[in-house]
Amino acid sequence: MSTQAPIDSRERILARIREALQSPAPKRHLNPPPGLPTQPMGTDGAGHAPQEWLPQVPESLEDRIALFERNSKELKTRVIRCANEAALIEALKILATEQAWRRVASHQFSLGHTAILSAGLPVTWVDKGYQIAELESADAGITGCECLVTQTGSILITAASSGGRALSVLPPHHVVIAHRSQVVADLSEALAVAKTSHQGKEPAFLSFITGPSRTGDIERILVLGAHGPKHLTVILVD
Amino acid sequence: MSTLAPSSQFARDADRVSHDLRHRRLIQKALGGYYVKRDEQKAKFANWQEARSLAGEVKYEAINHLDKYLIQFADAIAARGTKVFWASDGAEANAYICRVAKENGLKSVIKSKTMTGEEIHLGPELEKAGVEVVESDLGEFIVQLREEPPYHIVFPSMHLSREEINEVFQRKLGSQPAFTPEELTMIARGVMRQKYCTADMGISGANFAVADTGMISITENEGNARLSTALPRIHVAIVGIEKIIPRLEDLALLLPMLATAGSGQAITCYNTMLGGPRQPGEIDGPEEMHVILLDNQRTRLLADPEQRDALHCIRCGACLNVCPIFKNVGGHAYGTTYQGPIGSVITPHLRGLQSWKHLSNASSLCGACTETCPVKIDLHHHLLQNRRNAVQGKARWWEKWMWKGFDFLMTRPALYRWSAPLGRIGMFFYPIVERTAADPMQHWTKTRDFPRLAEYSFKEYWKNRKTPDVDTSTH
Numbered sequence: 001m002s003t004q005a006p007i008d009s010r011e012r013i014l015a016r017i018r019e020a021l022q023s024p025a026p027k028r029h030l031n032p033p034p035g036l037p038t039q040p041m042g043t044d045g046a047g048h049a050p051q052e053w054l055p056q057v058p059e060s061l062e063d064r065i066a067l068f069e070r071n072s073k074e075l076k077t078r079v080i081r082c083a084n085e086a087a088l089i090e091a092l093k094i095l096a097t098e099q100a101w102r103r104v105a106s107h108q109f110s111l112g113h114t115a116i117l118s119a120g121l122p123v124t125w126v127d128k129g130y131q132i133a134e135l136e137s138a139d140a141g142i143t144g145c146e147c148l149v150t151q152t153g154s155i156l157i158t159a160a161s162s163g164g165r166a167l168s169v170l171p172p173h174h175v176v177i178a179h180r181s182q183v184v185a186d187l188s189e190a191l192a193v194a195k196t197s198h199q200g201k202e203p204a205f206l207s208f209i210t211g212p213s214r215t216g217d218i219e220r221i222l223v224l225g226a227h228g229p230k231h232l233t234v235i236l237v238d
Numbered sequence: 239m240s241t242l243a244p245s246s247q248f249a250r251d252a253d254r255v256s257h258d259l260r261h262r263r264l265i266q267k268a269l270g271g272y273y274v275k276r277d278e279q280k281a282k283f284a285n286w287q288e289a290r291s292l293a294g295e296v297k298y299e300a301i302n303h304l305d306k307y308l309i310q311f312a313d314a315i316a317a318r319g320t321k322v323f324w325a326s327d328g329a330e331a332n333a334y335i336c337r338v339a340k341e342n343g344l345k346s347v348i349k350s351k352t353m354t355g356e357e358i359h360l361g362p363e364l365e366k367a368g369v370e371v372v373e374s375d376l377g378e379f380i381v382q383l384r385e386e387p388p389y390h391i392v393f394p395s396m397h398l399s400r401e402e403i404n405e406v407f408q409r410k411l412g413s414q415p416a417f418t419p420e421e422l423t424m425i426a427r428g429v430m431r432q433k434y435c436t437a438d439m440g441i442s443g444a445n446f447a448v449a450d451t452g453m454i455s456i457t458e459n460e461g462n463a464r465l466s467t468a469l470p471r472i473h474v475a476i477v478g479i480e481k482i483i484p485r486l487e488d489l490a491l492l493l494p495m496l497a498t499a500g501s502g503q504a505i506t507c508y509n510t511m512l513g514g515p516r517q518p519g520e521i522d523g524p525e526e527m528h529v530i531l532l533d534n535q536r537t538r539l540l541a542d543p544e545q546r547d548a549l550h551c552i553r554c555g556a557c558l559n560v561c562p563i564f565k566n567v568g569g570h571a572y573g574t575t576y577q578g579p580i581g582s583v584i585t586p587h588l589r590g591l592q593s594w595k596h597l598s599n600a601s602s603l604c605g606a607c608t609e610t611c612p613v614k615i616d617l618h619h620h621l622l623q624n625r626r627n628a629v630q631g632k633a634r635w636w637e638k639w640m641w642k643g644f645d646f647l648m649t650r651p652a653l654y655r656w657s658a659p660l661g662r663i664g665m666f667f668y669p670i671v672e673r674t675a676a677d678p679m680q681h682w683t684k685t686r687d688f689p690r691l692a693e694y695s696f697k698e699y700w701k702n703r704k705t706p707d708v709d710t711s712t713h
Binding site for chain 2: 008167203
């Protein structure tokens, strides 16, 4: 960019907006329920009413995990549950054989790093930068995540928790390794986690991933792997 | 592009498409599947109607404090190193983007779906500046190859069969014949993979602009927006000023509602919030991010308090999917960027009432759009208001005189009494001209019978009736 920024219409647009808003708009057909859509479900300790309009989520963690699994299955996400780290290593080995992985790409995160190494997979680590072609030709991208959302079967990733912006979308198979304590109730709770877990500084990249990449643009028939991964696997460690 | 007046073009294309049985079959099949999935998802909501009210409330709050939230958004996103440019119209926005492209010596741009970009004809402007533009959304890519505008704001290639898509792929890409949607999708995937890895600039729209955290939110299923905002060196997002929402948490409501109303999904596959270019400590992401806040006559709509809620629209396309007019005339007949009821409501504000008023007449006023809208925009009443405003602005002389004559006749009983026998005389001779070129009612009688006047009026009946047989003696 040149040194001199082009002059924009900020003040003109704001002036038009302020003039337009001089006459108030009528409130029609809006009879909103009490409360704001900002309170996460189940966290009504502060006296907030829980959200009563979105799809409901059960209270206990086991029930939530069960619902997360059901929602995931419906969206063609595979969920593998592992009792401990040894089982995680085993699961990775099985996946590697089954999918004929030659090389995977990953980043350093506590749950995954040693497991990936122990499983003996050839790995491209992206933490210190990567070549796009190298990442594109990896058979799978293995990442951590911010949390798992029961309500929708979604995975919330951020740049910090999931190895940047491309690792989870460029390779043809995205594998998420998460701990059961990362399962949250709904989207509000997930957003609250993302907002608070980075020293009060929201990350510049957040994404809810719900199922493998898909399209219905040809005759509204579902096809997986439109541009992003064809396969999405969540490994949930107890 | 056609040189016809918009109203003539609409009449011509609407007539052609509504007689096209093949088109009808494709649309009905596509929408039939949509209704089933949408109802399934709606049923999962604990209270869909309350969710609609609340979503409407969130947008009402944002639009009626637009100046405050826009400043908050712009300051917050700029704090992370994003360059914010405020554009009054499409020309300013396009000039800015072409300038960024030129200064960086860019050759190719990968575009993910942006209806706002369509609105300002960004693609053709960049091509004129010598930059190759590739649409990455599958539907957009297909219509780009066919050199057509998108058919529907959410499903751009809904009107095409796999055979037509195969034909254009073979002709334009030199691909092998493909027979299934899966094979066709994989051909596009292959083409696009190369483009992502080599494009210098990614262009996207935004579904929401979050004021408190300074982020844009992009909703998609394919992953093309994620790739085109992560890999190229520069990311440009075009954001209509009405896309603002106050808080990040509002997305917890709006994302599921957009997906449910838009495509019958609980939530779409990728919902990505971007607050800036690559930050210190991040592994990847664009070096530069630009956000363009576009007015382009939105403030004109804002200045109309009666129809201001049309700016609450989250572009889910639900009103198109349920509209009997859309289903019959198809998306291209409208000749607008935004089709269906919402397009008929806002296009007169964005592009001039007198040229686009005909769209508000192309409505059965059934109210299906208002009922389905996830943010409760009063769409069908806005169509009526457009009709009223169009007449107040510029009434047809003959229509004005017709009503004056009607007024004259109806307020003079003696004259009115004579009009019925006169009408019957006219009726007697009318069959001579009926359905000929001389028929003054020919537009009506082309497809319908003209109703006959009754043989006598109520007044005549009353006067000539025999004294009724009422036995009053029992009282």
